[in-house]
Amino acid sequence: MEIVIVDSAEAAGTVVADIFEHAVHSGARTLGLATGSSPLSVYRELARRHREDGLSFVGLQAFLLDEYVGLPEGHPESYAQVIRTELVNHLDLDASRVFSPDGTAPDPFAAAAAYDRAIGSNGPVDVQLLGIGGNGHIGFNEPTSSLNSRTRVKTLTEQTRTDNARFFESPDDVPRHVITQGLGTICEARHLVMIATGEHKAAAIAAAVEGPLAAVCPASVLQLHPHATVVIDEAAASQLRLTEFYKTVSAHKPLAQRY
Numbered sequence: 535m536e537i538v539i540v541d542s543a544e545a546a547g548t549v550v551a552d553i554f555e556h557a558v559h560s561g562a563r564t565l566g567l568a569t570g571s572s573p574l575s576v577y578r579e580l581a582r583r584h585r586e587d588g589l590s591f592v593g594l595q596a597f598l599l600d601e602y603v604g605l606p607e608g609h610p611e612s613y614a615q616v617i618r619t620e621l622v623n624h625l626d627l628d629a630s631r632v633f634s635p636d637g638t639a640p641d642p643f644a645a646a647a648a649y650d651r652a653i654g655s656n657g658p659v660d661v662q663l664l665g666i667g668g669n670g671h672i673g674f675n676e677p678t679s680s681l682n683s684r685t686r687v688k689t690l691t692e693q694t695r696t697d698n699a700r701f702f703e704s705p706d707d708v709p710r711h712v713i714t715q716g717l718g719t720i721c722e723a724r725h726l727v728m729i730a731t732g733e734h735k736a737a738a739i740a741a742a743v744e745g746p747l748a749a750v751c752p753a754s755v756l757q758l759h760p761h762a763t764v765v766i767d768e769a770a771a772s773q774l775r776l777t778e779f780y781k782t783v784s785a786h787k788p789l790a791q792r793y
């Protein structure tokens with residue numbers, strides 16, 4: 535795992551945008567997208583590069599990590615809609631090639647299995663962006679998710695519902711169920727790139743990076759992946775023990791930007 539510690543949230547977004555741009559120029563076909571507030575600086579930077587520098591996403595496809603169950607098509611907080619608003623509408627990425635689990639399906643279990651198959655037959659994802667929840671979740675894989683899990687229906691913890699309530703009019707409006715790529719599904723991506731900023735992510739980052747590999751911290755599954763990069767600011771790095779070592783290793787340029 536490569537740990538890149540930068541000065542600010544903005545700088546974290548730039549480093550991750552560099553990784554995505556490098557992947558696109560190196561022939562990536564499939565991007566893995568995430569929602570939440572952490573990826574927004576990345577998306578803003580990619581949109582700027584598209585607008586000002588001509589960075590093009592033509593010919594690429596993308597898969598989203600997860601989706602709420604039960605929000606109607608086009609609901610502003612459905613992740614399919616969020617990714618359109620925050621990213622796809624600002625790029626030349628073909629919107630019909632941006633896929634997400636169908637949270638409106640009458641049978642969400644079947645929809646989850648179908649999504650897993652779609653990633654399997656159209657993937658692999660070349661570069662997968664990840665945020666991290668305060669309890670160490672990735673996608674919507676809450677603590678105790680099997681490290682081998684596939685795309686499936688999950689029940690959200692109250693902590694995650696509370697954390698995400700800021701996006702809804704009332705906390706009661708946050709759905710209880712979701713469809714999420716499983717940890718095993720996520721780990722089939724060629725390169726995992728996690729972005730986290732702020733003190734409130736420090737404990738989760740420490741558990742993911744330096745804690746034991748354990749289902750109680752789903753993000754610790756990155757320890758099993760052959761190519762994972764964690765991009766964090768000083769605040770999110772504040773509970774790590776080996777900070778000086780990580781800074782020495784990434785002092786010049788992250789490996790992912792060099793090769």
Ligand SMILES: N[C@@H]1[C@@H](O)[C@H](O)[C@@H](COP(=O)(O)O)O[C@@H]1O
Nearest residue numbers: 569570571572665666667673674
């Ligand atoms: N399903 C998403 C995750 O993919 C995201 O990583 C997490 C953290 O969000 P934020 O970046 O807003 O802290 O929120 C949600 O639960």
